Amino acid sequence: MTVTGAPRTGVTLRLLDKADKEIIKLDRTVLGAFYKFQHDFRRNPEAGGFDLKQLEGHDRLWSARVNREWRALMIRLGGDDWLLVSVKHRSHVHKNMDRLNYGINHITGAIEYVDLQVVEENVQRVEPAPTAVPARKPAPGKPVEEPLFAAFTDEQLADLGVAGPLIPIVRKLTTDDELLGLAEYAPRHTGEVLLRLRDGVPYDAVMDQVTAPVAVSEPEQTFDADDWQAAVDRSQTVVITDDESLQSILEEGDFGRWKIYLHPTQEKVVHRRYSGPARVGGGPGTGKTIVALHRVCHLVRALPPGRNKPVLLTTFNKNLAADLRARLLSLGGPDVLARVDITHVDQLATRLVSEADPGSAKRRIDDATALREWREMLVEAGENRWSAEFLSDEWNQVILGQAVTSRSDYFAARRAGRGRSVTRVERAGIWQLAERFTQRLETKGLETHRQVTERAARLEIARKARIDRRSEERDDRGGLDNLHVEAGSGAWLRYRYRHIVVDEAQDLSAAHWKMLRAMVPSEPDDIFLVGDTHQRIYDNQVTLGSLGVHIRGRSSRLSLSYRTTREILRDAIRVLDEGEYDDLDGGSETIAGYRSVLQGPSPSLQGARSWDEEMDLVVAQLGAWHDVPRESMAICVPTNDMVTQLADRLARRGITPTEITQDGPRNDQGVHIGTMYRFKGLEYRCLIIAGVAEGLVPRTSVDAWERADPSRHRRELHRARSLLFVAATRARDALAITWHGEPSRFLSPLLPGR
DSSP states (O other): OBBSOOOOOOEEEEEEEHHHHHHHSSOOHHHHHHHHHHHHHHHHOOGGGOHHHHHHEEEEEEEEEESSSEEEEEEEETTTEEEEEEEEHHHHHSSSSGGEEEEEEETTTOOEEHHHHHHHHHHOOOHOOOOSOOEEEEOOOOOOOOOOTTOOHHHHHHHHHHOOGGGHHHOOSSSSHHHHHHHHOOOOHHHHHHHHHHTTTTHHIIIIIIIIISOSSSOTTTOOTHHHHHHHHHHHHOOOOSSSHHHHHHHHHHHHHHHHHHOOHHHHHOOOSSSSSSEEETTTTTTTEEEEEEEEHHHHTTSOSSSSSOOEEEEEHHHHHHHHHHHHHHHHHHHHHHTTEEEOOOOHHHHHHHHHHHTTEEEOOOOHHHHHHHHHHHHTOOOOOOOHHHHHIIIIIIIIITTOOSHHHHHOOTTTOOOOOOOHHHHHHHHHHHHHHHHHHHHHHHTEEHHHHHHHHHHHHHHHHHHHHHHHHHHHHHSOHHHHHHHHHHHHHOOOOOOEESSSGGGOOOOHHHHHHSSSSSHHHHHHHEOGGOOHHHHSOOGGGGTTTTTOOOEEEEEEEEESSHHHHHHHHHTTTOOOOOOOSSEEOTTTTTTSSSOOOOOOOEEESSSHHHHHHHHHHHHHTSOOGGGGGEEHHHHHHHHHHHHHHHHHHHHHEEEEHHHHHSSSSEEEEGGGGGGGGGGGEEEHHHHHOOOTTTTTGGGHHHHHHHHHHHHHHHHHHHHHHHHTTTEEEEEEEEESSSSSSGGGGGGTTO
């Protein structure tokens, strides 16, 4: 029937999760018509041009004209509240309408919509893997391949929250590709349940980890399966309030979706109140950074009015800090951004030291320059008990890394992961050399980044001690401030922040953590950190509990990747091997259980005889991705020299190269090229990792530690693997790996035939 009558006001138009993925695939002219449709529909759904009709046989499903060829399908939640679930060609709207299923899931209480025909076609579209000979039919009497979920009853699947209309199709699945085809269009909860079961997670564990957290909390006798207004609050929908917000969702890619459609597990950790520091772990693409950004918005919106910045959002380098700023502005708007201090930890440390010593004119040097200074000092002193490399690492990782300020503190300092043990007498000698080295840099007017961080930590620890001392004095006076003392200080002495949120936490040093711990009072929701030690690219291994950041009992893990395809993630995990990775608090972390809901081609692997030939392979691969914009491609290499050479080769072949510097890509045009370290936090549709040859990944120098310092040798190999893992998981749709000469030992699991 067609709706007629006077225009109504106060219309609400919502968009259901996954409907956006279908809409964005429309031709641009149809997409333009859809933008106009939703704008006009929100103003007056009764306008005659919409031809608004209730579908035959459906009590809540309606269709409206987008243009002459396309129609929008919407669930009428009640009154003027509409939920847009699909946009289809008009020839498909009125055929076999029994295929259109929608309802309220009896377990999650959320609204679900499924087009069974689309799901079945996507499952059947899966092509079997190519074989050398034509596939044969099963011999008479020989059983066909067993369905994937034969071990579970329909009732068990339904109790886990699998959408009821999909269970008959689930019963027929026999391959992982078919399962992924179903998961692409199934409600998100259904897909996650099935993927967990397929990965071998026990039924009870799936119930506890996936279903229980999102199950309706109302008792069964009070849960109304026909209350659509209550159900919409439990569903992953977004109210379309303006054209710009819809365009953001549809055209900003994954981040546009993340701004709206948080997974229930992610939403839970974002809004939870923690009694102290909390940590969220997870593999690449699981949304850790997005969770951190949503957490910042949640904390800011709970603040009392003001103009200060009581929330710190920090990470380990300038590139990522700039990216966090842009994303937070997009997510929370200028009002949220105005209450947040966004800076990377070294910049923060430099600011604190400059406040304390504004006239300092020391020149900052990197670790390589500092190592040369160590070598020169040892030669001048005739010292040969320890190598310059060992002393430099001990100074960086233990003395500066833990903000050790005295000889006695060094005697008690933890040296976990340092490998070689040292006696008390040896510690005394090392401390003496470290003091001498520090004096050498002071005389030359030099300092390292780690020295600045260590000093900043000491300054903040001293400041915290003064705050705590005044707090004790205030308590002794019955809660009254000493106005004379406060006025004399020039400012009311207080902690710098109320909340601190840390992204890429695995790459911060112990001194960084000491500094941050002293900046915020030990109160509920004080520190929130996200990170993955499988992606650690710097040699900063810490135990947070020993630094006053106690996360025990407040750790959670995300395991579903929404960025990297199943095939890329599989091979990236193989690169990691079976080494042990810490959990930032003295325990171990596992990559087991990470999975992707996306499907794509397996990574390609190609070798060449020389670097010159390999560069030609790279150019050819870029040409093979002819339907992908250049700006969505990138090339990752081990060294800066290779960046320069490859950029020159691309330019001579008519391909614009754009180098990724420490400040990010120089511009947005052309194919991005950079070293592996530069790719942290970035992502591309198509990625080439070139130069993955033995001697480059890992570098030959790493093996020099195998006898001299086995512990460091293991750490350096660990770090090199993690760097390759990070690089591989920057690819969203396609990954190519090339090498010249002998392929890297890390590729052995991917090259079983070699």
